Amino acid sequence: MSQFPLSPSTDATANPVAMPLWRRWWRKQSPSRQDRFIALGPLFAVVLFLAAVIAAFGYLRIEEIDREQQAVTRDVEYAQQRLRLRLLERQEQMMRIGRDVSNHEMDAEEFMIQAEALVNQNPELMAISWIDNRRRIKASYVSPSANFIGSRTVGEQLKLGETDGTYELARDLRQPVYSRPLFVQDTRRSNAASLQLQVPLDEQGRFAGVIMGEYSVDGLLRFGIPTEITAKYAVALVDDKATVLAGNLPPPRNGAARLLPWTEDAAKYEIPVSPVGNGLLIRAEGYRASQGVVGSGFFWLVSALSALTVWMLLGNWRHTRRRVQAQEALQNETHFRRAMENSMLTGMRALDMQGRITYVNPAFCQMTGLNEDELVGCTAPFPHWPESEISTLMGRLEDELHGRTPAGGFEVRVKRKNGNTFDARLYVSPLIDPHGQQTGWMTSMTDITEPKRIREELTASYERFTTVLEGLDAAVSVAPMGSSELLFANRLYRSWFGGQASGHVNLVAQVGVPTLKPSGDALDAVDDMAGFPTNALTDALTANAEIFVPELAKWLEVRSRYLTWVDGRLAQMVIATDITPRRHAEEQAAQQNERAQNASRLITMGEMASSVAHELNQPLTAINNYCNGMVSRIKANQISNDDLLVALEKTAKQAWRAGQIIQRIRAFVKRSEPNRTSAEVATLVSNAMELAEIELRRHHVRLTHHIAARLPALMVDRILIEQVLINLMKNAAESIAQSHRPTAQRNVELQVLPKQINGQSVVEFSVLDSGLGLSPEVMERLFEAFYSTKAEGMGIGLKLCRSIVESHQGRLEAVNLYNGDDVIGCRFTFWIPLIPLVSPADSATDTLAAETAGNA
Numbered sequence: 116m117s118q119f120p121l122s123p124s125t126d127a128t129a130n131p132v133a134m135p136l137w138r139r140w141w142r143k144q145s146p147s148r149q150d151r152f153i154a155l156g157p158l159f160a161v162v163l164f165l166a167a168v169i170a171a172f173g174y175l176r177i178e179e180i181d182r183e184q185q186a187v188t189r190d191v192e193y194a195q196q197r198l199r200l201r202l203l204e205r206q207e208q209m210m211r212i213g214r215d216v217s218n219h220e221m222d223a224e225e226f227m228i229q230a231e232a233l234v235n236q237n238p239e240l241m242a243i244s245w246i247d248n249r250r251r252i253k254a255s256y257v258s259p260s261a262n263f264i265g266s267r268t269v270g271e272q273l274k275l276g277e278t279d280g281t282y283e284l285a286r287d288l289r290q291p292v293y294s295r296p297l298f299v300q301d302t303r304r305s306n307a308a309s310l311q312l313q314v315p316l317d318e319q320g321r322f323a324g325v326i327m328g329e330y331s332v333d334g335l336l337r338f339g340i341p342t343e344i345t346a347k348y349a350v351a352l353v354d355d356k357a358t359v360l361a362g363n364l365p366p367p368r369n370g371a372a373r374l375l376p377w378t379e380d381a382a383k384y385e386i387p388v389s390p391v392g393n394g395l396l397i398r399a400e401g402y403r404a405s406q407g408v409v410g411s412g413f414f415w416l417v418s419a420l421s422a423l424t425v426w427m428l429l430g431n432w433r434h435t436r437r438r439v440q441a442q443e444a445l446q447n448e449t450h451f452r453r454a455m456e457n458s459m460l461t462g463m464r465a466l467d468m469q470g471r472i473t474y475v476n477p478a479f480c481q482m483t484g485l486n487e488d489e490l491v492g493c494t495a496p497f498p499h500w501p502e503s504e505i506s507t508l509m510g511r512l513e514d515e516l517h518g519r520t521p522a523g524g525f526e527v528r529v530k531r532k533n534g535n536t537f538d539a540r541l542y543v544s545p546l547i548d549p550h551g552q553q554t555g556w557m558t559s560m561t562d563i564t565e566p567k568r569i570r571e572e573l574t575a576s577y578e579r580f581t582t583v584l585e586g587l588d589a590a591v592s593v594a595p596m597g598s599s600e601l602l603f604a605n606r607l608y609r610s611w612f613g614g615q616a617s618g619h620v621n622l623v624a625q626v627g628v629p630t631l632k633p634s635g636d637a638l639d640a641v642d643d644m645a646g647f648p649t650n651a652l653t654d655a656l657t658a659n660a661e662i663f664v665p666e667l668a669k670w671l672e673v674r675s676r677y678l679t680w681v682d683g684r685l686a687q688m689v690i691a692t693d694i695t696p697r698r699h700a701e702e703q704a705a706q707q708n709e710r711a712q713n714a715s716r717l718i719t720m721g722e723m724a725s726s727v728a729h730e731l732n733q734p735l736t737a738i739n740n741y742c743n744g745m746v747s748r749i750k751a752n753q754i755s756n757d758d759l760l761v762a763l764e765k766t767a768k769q770a771w772r773a774g775q776i777i778q779r780i781r782a783f784v785k786r787s788e789p790n791r792t793s794a795e796v797a798t799l800v801s802n803a804m805e806l807a808e809i810e811l812r813r814h815h816v817r818l819t820h821h822i823a824a825r826l827p828a829l830m831v832d833r834i835l836i837e838q839v840l841i842n843l844m845k846n847a848a849e850s851i852a853q854s855h856r857p858t859a860q861r862n863v864e865l866q867v868l869p870k871q872i873n874g875q876s877v878v879e880f881s882v883l884d885s886g887l888g889l890s891p892e893v894m895e896r897l898f899e900a901f902y903s904t905k906a907e908g909m910g911i912g913l914k915l916c917r918s919i920v921e922s923h924q925g926r927l928e929a930v931n932l933y934n935g936d937d938v939i940g941c942r943f944t945f946w947i948p949l950i951p952l953v954s955p956a957d958s959a960t961d962t963l964a965a966e967t968a969g970n971a
Contacts, residue, residue: 158428165421183382191384191399198339213314213326223254230256239334247324285313295393308332308360333361348399355394462560484532501530537564589692592619626660670698741766794833796826803840814852820865839916843882843943850886877946888931888938920945
């Protein structure tokens with residue numbers, strides 16, 4: 116009977132009637148079939164998602180087509196109203212002329228004047244004629260731009276078909292009538308469409324003729340349709356037979372293109388030109404710019420992602436099948452590892468939390484001579500413990516059960532079954548089960564009898580290995596105090612300085628250690644220490660230095676200390692190591708550091724290249740506009756000397772601005788020798804901000820700064836310090852961009868303040884951002900070389916910044932900014948001392964970098 120209570124699922128299994136039908140069906144399926152159904156669920160969901168996306172795209176496309184059609188309809192009706200109003204205005208003007216003629220208030224000469232004014236004011240009118248009741252022309256004015264092959268001659272009689280029945284209709288209806296579109300001969304075109312308006316003349320109820328106005332259909336399109344309509348659509352005036360009278364329409368699609376579902380027809384609409392009513396229509400058709408639903412790139416992207424998801428789900432199904440196979444392989448591997456464990460030479464013993472042995476491997480049984488049945492289940496004292504050390508081993512067991520054993524293990528004596536003992540080293544570690552709970556302690560035991568014997572022999576023979584000093588790569592010499600005797604000199608010392616003590620004395624003199632001669636103050640100091648322990652005396656007088664020995668043409672690292680010689684005398688030991696290769700390596704490292712700094716500046720400018728190009732584009736575009744404007748006005752003789760001078764001054768100002776941008780970039784990336792000169796802090800900050808603001812604007816980050824007043828000048832390399840400021844501000848902008856802060860919180864603040872640090876006057880530069888800050892892991896490795904949190908980063912920017920600041924005897928630090936427990940940003944701070952202390956190593960590095968830059 117199980118010792119655990121039944122879970123709800125177990126109760127449900129015991130009572131299948133209470134389970135839902137689908138669950139009983141699911142439990143009847145095999146695990147492999149269940150995995151297949153589980154894999155088909157997401158697949159079915161993805162297919163439904165793709166269908167929903169297609170339906171959504173189709174609906175959106177239908178909505179788009181409907182909106183386009185509504186826009187075309189609305190714009191064409193607006194154009195119709197404009198054209199109708201224009202025709203009505205011209206009709207009213209001709210009707211007023213007709214009333215004056217009917218009332219005999221206007222003769223032929225006055226008619227010509229009125230007709231000429233009306234035609235000149237309305238370019239769509241080609242001609243206005245006065246025709247009597249016998250169809251004879253009494254007066255006619257034709258526009259000079261009409262270019263008729265034949266003109267209207269006074270006294271000429273109109274032919275019957277020339278007005279297309281409009282004359283008779285106006286006579287019968289006694290109201291203005293528009294004709295159907297007619298084609299007339301034009302010198303520019305073989306057939307030009309025209310439209311006639313017949314306004315009847317009524318003299319006391321008697322028909323006295325008509326005032327005939329002739330419109331150019333092309334003119335009606337050009338001057339009657341608003342330009343905003345013709346710019347958006349292809350507009351044309353057509354007759355009721357779909358003949359294009361004026362304007363152009365896009366050619367119809369071919370039959371093959373109509374079969375493609377994503378090439379829908381463009382929106383179109385046509386409407387009669389009211390109140391014409393004689394077959395003249397306005398037709399507008401939108402330009403086909405959309406490729407439709409299936410032609411959308413986003414549609415194909417969603418389809419591709421859905422197909423990729425289906426492919427991944429199928430791959431996941433295959434992975435599930437392989438996982439079952441992997442489980443079987445894992446079981447085989449477990450059995451194999453157990454076989455390896457049983458065959459290893461290290462003894463393994465497991466104890467539970469009460470100190471009872473729960474497991475031993477064959478190696479442990481072989482070491483002790485006891486079998487597994489004799490050991491498993493035993494409690495202390497164990498049968499492999501020697502009787503004489505039971506109390507000691509009980510204490511060790513207590514420490515082991517409480518986790519107080521050293522990490523390096525401990526030595527014990529172990530008794531074999533035959534009574535013999537051997538030395539062993541035990542290593543103890545917690546035994547953790549798969550759920551993370553500790554169930555006991557695992558002990559590994561190694562026989563160290565033979566290694567211990569060897570170690571004892573090595574200890575006994577330690578003195579014999581003092582001859583190793585002869586093979587050292589360092590010159591070792593020992594001389595007593597107050598004497599020129601040389602107590603010891605190894606082979607390398609003898610090869611460098613011979614067997615004389617002069618080399619020892621010279622090394623000590625260059626290092627600057629007191630020689631403790633009988634008449635010297637140092638010896639008096641030592642004599643004052645009489646009675647002190649020797650180790651306290653020797654530790655108090657030690658020195659290390661790196662010196663250059665011209666006689667050997669080598670750099671030596673000299674370490675000196677005082678010791679008690681074997682005869683009790685106080686002696687001085689000097690160890691001189693040849694560090695010439697290391698010095699050369701340091702010099703090469705300094706060169707590489709200078710090259711890395713230049714590469715960092717080039718990388719920074721490479722990242723800012725697009726922004727810099729945008730900055731240069733503005734002045735160059737302005738120069739181009741000024742020059743084009745001056746050329747146009749000079750050609751038209753419309754510019755005075757004063758205006759020309761103003762334009763040239765603006766052009767020169769923009770050219771100076773572009774030159775300043777290029778000069779600043781060249782000064783930043785120019786590879787030059789290190790040059791520490793007096794630099795104004797405000798100028799440093801201004802130059803750095805000028806370059807950094809380009810990158811900050813690209814990330815939509817606002818830069819603010821605060822510089823304390825009356826800051827003293829700094830002795831720095833201006834380009835290097837500007838490089839540090841630019842890198843810190845650029846990193847701050849990138850951190851804010853990665854944090855996706857809203858626009859109001861995208862701020863970078865630069866602060867420059869005087870401070871006192873460790874009693875030293877410094878100028879502190881701080882760059883504060885509103886990003887997500889730095890995690891503890893990143894903070895730990897922030898200034899490591901080649902470590903970067905950016906995928907495209909090289910990991911040398913902050914490392915170079917720290918090297919530059921430290922070369923100026925400053926410090927670079929980074930801390931997170933908090934608002935309570937929330938990180939609201941990060942602050943990078945570095946300070947430069949007002950009076951830098953240039954060490955010999957720094958001087959040598961600067962000189963070497965200068966020589967390298969000069970050679971380059």
